[in-house]
Amino acid sequence: MSKGRMRNVAGLPAGRTSPGDWLRLAALVLALGVPLTVHGQEPARIEGSGYSTALDSPVALAARLDRILDDPALVRAQVGLVVQVAETGEVLYEAQGQKLFVPASNTKIVTAAVALDVLGPSYRWETSLAADGAISDGVLDGDLWIVGGGDPWLTREAVASWPGLLRRAGVRRITGDVIGDDRAFGGPQWGEGWFWHEIYAYWASGVSGLQVRPNTVRARLVAGSDAGEPARFELLRPGPPLPLVVKVRTGAPGSEVRLQYEPPPEGGDVLMTGWIPASDTVPLHLATHHPTLYLLAHLGRSLEAGGVEVDGEIRRARDDERPTGLAWSHVVESDSLGAAVAEMLKPSDNQMAESMLRTVGRESSGDGTASAGLAVAEGVLAGWGIESGAISLSDGSGLSRYNRIAPNAMARLLRAMWRHPQYRVFFDGLPVAAVDGTLRRRLSGTPAEENVRAKTGSLASARALSGYLTDGSGETLVFSLMVNGYDVSGSVTEALEDLIIEQLSLYRRSVEPGWPMYREDAP
Helix, strand or coil: CCCCCCCCCCCCCCCCCCHHHHHHHHHHHHHHCCCECCCCCCCECCCCCCCCCCECCHHHHHHHHHHHHCCHHHCCCEEEEEEEECCCCCEEEEECCCCCECCHHHHHHHHHHHHHHHCCCCCEEEEEEEEEEEEECCEEEEEEEEECCCCCCCCHHHHHCHHHHHHHCCCCEECCCEEEECCCCCCCCCCCCCCHHHCCEHHHCCCCCCCCCCCEEEEEEECCCCCCCECEEEECCCCCCCCEEEEEEEECCCCCCEEEEECCCCCCCEEEEEEEECCCEEEEEEECCCHHHHHHHHHHHHHHHCCCEECCCEEECCCCCCCCCEEEEEEEEEEEHHHHHHHHHCCCCHHHHHHHHHHHHHHHHCCCCHHHHHHHHHHHHHHCCCCECCEECCCCCCCCCCCEECHHHHHHHHHHHHCCCCHHHHHHHCCECCCCHHHCCCCCCCCCCCCCEEEEEEECCEEEEEEEEECCCCCEEEEEEEEECCCCCHHHHHHHHHHHHHHHHHECCCCCCCCCCECCCCC
16 A cells, blocks of 8 residues: 555646546556546446456455555545445445545435434425415405425426416405415525525525425526627516626627626625627526525416416515414425435435425424524434534535535444435435436446445535445445545546446455455545
8 A cells, every 4th residue: 555645656637638648547447457437428448457357355455446546636635435334334445534525415415314314204395375364256355375384396387286276265366465484494595605606506596485496597698799788688487586687798709608796795686797709699597596486476477377366465474474364275295205315316406405404403493494404413413423523514405615524424324324214215315326316427337337326426626426335245335435625627536436436346355354444644
């Protein structure tokens, strides 16, 4: 094993990569006797790669993993890797396992595990439609309340069906208001530590107690015909106004699209500036900043189309008001939390994760905030023997740059879930290598195909991959791989990640247990 500084093996430069760089990485793969899978490409077929050549001891496994982690592509990066036998906890390999890393969407592993433990897989969110007033001759003499329970499953199509529920209850007209109650969740709709310049990205949509999924809008920028003209911003679907001031200009024909967001003043709107090519149209997929108002706007259009008149306003509930005399109510149930776990983990759905975290807090303490959910999570993790500080989170999705997880703590969590009554739901919810979710295009044609169940994670200069696999001996292994601070392209880092997972899939024990391997240069 190497000591001190990581040694140069493949000669990859720490910067942009070229076809020659990939050839040098292939040379590393050939030297290790394993196949390489590159994101977005078919796996390279290297003669003598040895798909059937198993690693028959922890020593052989450690030697290969050492060489991969010593690659110069990772020279500026921090890499943590822990591999354990799920049944016994035997450590097969550990490198910087106690160090804290930004886990990106590996945070969702924690959210899913805690939600299954606290809420159970049969839990369902509820949204109530309630008539606050008497119904007579097709008229609701009062208000219609929509009381949200934080359901992250609600779609626009589901909301569009609600006028039909009202008609079946005999309601054709509402003399009062349609009131949306989103107080199931409290606190900020975004997570602590999210980058402000990403809050309009579709993946960074906030959450509320009354929301639709996805909580995003489609829009476009339409350039003028001459350079310098203002570009026109258009929403493709009617809805509440976005707190966004657009000052994008028309650039020269064929120029690059350059868009940026500038931070808002206190209580103000975000400013979008930049340039788009002349006579061009740029599609935009944006997060809404008013989840409740977005749902209510869609409901208002649906009521009009469905023949239900509203004399009053369509608005959010005020803090001091509650329904008083319900003449009719209907509860809309979501799909199960067990299904939501897969819906969150496989495509890495941030809205689902943040809603799940707040629901844990609300159902446990009556406080539907992220901080309440995180407090519950800390208690659950402590019960699993994970010390305070080894998993330190600020949100449920992994968008926060404040999140920190040690790989050995993640491995302990995975082992805890392996023994948990809800293990099968948790396991089935994870992406499957070369099959679905965020792993569908990775590890195809390798021993890891359909064998690895793991959650990916990716932010700028932060990647993670943690989960389960079955080795050549039939043993279940848990692993957690985290890489922070790299300065090469994400595709190079991903290729090295996949190379590591392939080695674990090739491992086949032929010696007695009791060989925990640690990198000698690990702190």
